[in-house]
Amino acid sequence: MDKEKLVVIVGPTAVGKSEAGIQLASHFNGEIISGDSMQIYKGLDIGTAKVSKEEQKGITHHLIDELEPSESYSAASFQHDAAKLITDIHRKNKLPLVVGGTGFYIRSLTRGLDFHESPSDPAFRQEMEAFAEHHGANALHERLEQVDPVSASSIHPNNIKKVVRALEINHLTGQNRKEFANQERNESPYHLVMVGLTMDRTPLYKRINLRVDKMVENGIIREAKWLYDNYSEKCQAAQAIGYKEFFPYFKGEYTKEDAILLLKKNTRRYAKRQLTWFHNKEKVEWFDITQGNKNKKINEMISFVEGKIY
Known part of the structure; x- marks a missing residue:
């Protein structure tokens, strides 16, 4: 039996994965499954850089706005939900694309990690x-x-x-x-094509800093305050970068400016960890957009994927 085809788009935060995913989904008649562990939560829009309905350009997106911030979600949950969606998307004669940067979630799916139930006490x-x-x-x-x-x-x-x-x-x-x-398989259960967007650290970090400034302008502090006021700091959603940095500010422990600087620093560190993860753990075909040739690189990405799935 032929394996189901699956395209996965990875890369560090702020590099432009969502836009690339929409362009590839449009070209290949696809649907997108979010591979971001925090976009599944309702109300966490600005801090997770969730694509708006307008930005989605008519492409169906899955595993976005599914849960309340008080609920928990895991790599095992993602694996189960995404696998079902991949089969459903193929039944519609469309191509599933997973787009996101949560490394362990994506690996749980692409390597078919076996999550055992342990005995309980x-x-x-x-x-x-x-x-x-x-x-x-x-x-x-x-x-x-x-x-x-x-x-x-x-x-x-x-x-x-x-x-x-x-x-x-x-x-x-x-x-x-x-x-x-978990135990992982030596090969993917899917006919898998993994592509990634990357860029040199200096311009990437500049993009991250600018993105945080834009988030502040768009109301991320108000969004973080809503999370802080209505949900426990111990809930999974409250651990997300973009929100937890503002909690000490709300408590009067440091200034708004300190919180923004901390958010920039934590986001840069997260981007570095993402790059390290995907370079070390996954077989990814990388497309470097450092020189500002993003559309050209996305066209090259489309050609590469065409050669691998047809």
Whole structure:
């Protein structure tokens, strides 16, 4: 049986993935699945650089505005939802394109990570939750660092639910969360074409700084305040870059200008991590738009994809 065709467009934040995805979807009669872990939340529009209905140019977009900020979403959830969408899109004789920069979400899909269900121990879980309530989130996180430093390094102390889950898996299996949670295939379950947009660091960082200034102009602080006022700081959506940087400002711990500078710095660091991830973890055909030849590069991208899927 032939594998389902899938085009994935990756790259660092602010490089122009969304625009490229829309152009490719238009050319190939495709539909877009968001590969951004935060665009699935309603109300988080400016900080996640969500494409507006006008910008979508009639291209159907999926996994955008699906959840309330209080809800949790995971790589396993994304894998399940995106796989179903890919099949549905093919049934309409269209081409599915995943566009986004959340590396582990995309890898969970393109490599068919096997997310196992581990046995549970409700009594142990309740014990850990009570410990956190009595001693604090940091103390609980320190317990995880002692038994599973690998998981502890990737889980924020405030994400008590994930900390408890990692402790529970270690308690029951003796393994760290990632060892137990996933196994990846040597090859993709899809007829996969991965393309990426990239550019030199200096102009990319300049674009990021300008983008943050534009977000401030468009009302990101108001959007962050809505999230801060209406939802817990511990919820997954509140961990998003673009929002958490303003919470200390709302508490009077530092100035608005400090928050904006921190947002720029965190976004630049995130872009660097994205580039490192996709260069090290994925086989991507890169298209460098440093010289401002974006339309030319997107046309080259279209030609490359045509050669791989037809």
